[in-house]
Amino acid sequence: MKIVRIGLDLAKIIFEVHGVDAQDKVILKKTLRRDAVTQFFADLPPCIVGMEACSGSHYWAKVFEELGHEVRLISPQFVTPYVKSNKNDRNDAEAICEAIGRPSMRFVPAKSAEQLEIQAVHRIRQRLVSDRTRLVNQIRGLLTEHSLVIARDISKIRCALSQIADGDHMLGAMLVELVRDVRKELIELDQRIAAYTKRIRNLFQVNEMCQRIGKIEGIGPITATALVAAVGDRTCFRNGRQFAAWLGLVPKQRSSGGKSRLIGISKRGDRYLRTLLIHGARAVLRKARGKTDARSLWIERMRDRRHPNVVAVALANKNARIVWAVLSGRTEYQPAFTD
Known part of the structure; x- marks a missing residue:
């Protein structure tokens, strides 16, 4: 019998495969190690391969499409209702296989390598901005304990840290030293964020779609x-x-x-x-x-x-x-x- 649809549960090392034929009869249940996945799908005739949209899914989508398969990425939240009994990798693969066969199901568009690279730049910049926000909120809270209230505007905190570092406030020597360390860290974060922002602007300039x-x-x-x-x-x-x-x-x-x-x-x-x-x-x-x-x-x-x-x-x-x-x-x- 010919396999027409496969549900693949992705992992770091151990992958679970669940395949059905045109009548939705189960004809394949298999456990694969990572190094055997590509060869296994290369030996299969073209079919529909479904995976949850997660880390590594876009890479495997590209691999399977090059092998002639049709790839469907699905959001994990749409797979959950199809999981029977207890949740494990084998049941997840079966649920994916069932979900991608629904005619009204919505799928996640696969990304190219260029798109993933641009997204990586954004993710790192986003993380740096979050780090800066946490740092600013932390120092504002610590200074409030010493009756020094600073507005939420980040320019205000930069100005206040400079004044404290220069000795314009009657604070303890240890706290002043900590403020100097924080000010140095904030400057470094500002510089890194500016560098990633410049990189994004360069990507914008060379991309016609952008x-x-x-x-x-x-x-x-x-x-x-x-x-x-x-x-x-x-x-x-x-x-x-x-x-x-x-x-x-x-x-x-x-x-x-x-x-x-x-x-x-x-x-x-x-x-x-x-x-x-x-x-x-x-x-x-x-x-x-x-x-x-x-x-x-x-x-x-x-x-x-x-x-x-x-x-x-x-x-x-x-x-x-x-x-x-x-x-x-x-x-x-x-x-x-x-x-």
Whole structure:
């Protein structure tokens, strides 16, 4: 019997394989070590291979596609309902095989090596920004214990640390020494973040796709490169609304009994991308007052009746749809046709 669909549970060393035929009859259950996976799939006739979208899945997707297989990556949250009885690697492989066979299932677009490299730059920069935030919050808390309250603005903390290091405050010698160490660490983090930001801007300059979506108001080099790195096969989204829903920028539903009830945004998908789009929208809101173009007038009408946070999310949603239109149609952004 011919295998038509395989569920593969990924791991570091031990992989579980579950295969079925056209009638969904189980004809393969196998445990493989990592070094035997490639040869095993090379010996199989072309079939559908399903995996959870996790660390290493995009690498294996590329390997299996080169061997002639059709690869389907699925979000782990969509696999969980299909796990029978206890959770283990073999049951996970069976659940993956079952889930990828559903006709209405949604899949994760596979990423190219270039996209993964861009994403790696963003991930490291994001981690450095988080480290800086933790460092600033820690020193603010420690200084508050000595009745020195500093505003949350990071420029304020830089100024305060410089003053303390120069001896402008009546603090103990040990605390002053600690502040000098923290100030040095903060400077190093600022320099590393600036270096990664420059690297992202260089990636933006040489990527034609990033250049196109970077023309949209509220989307700069960081957001543009992050979107291009995250969105692999744009054909996975039928329209702009589906893309915005994938980013978590559409209302969440709690509907029943024929009554539609919409609450806050779903917040699904990549939080980093959603945050960048919303922050970019906030920047557009600040500059929209007094302008007479169609987009600014739409923003002002929205702001008259809704909270600024709602307007920012609405604009981020609109920008996400425009991004999909530009990327899927490979056309240039034309502001006159977007409002």
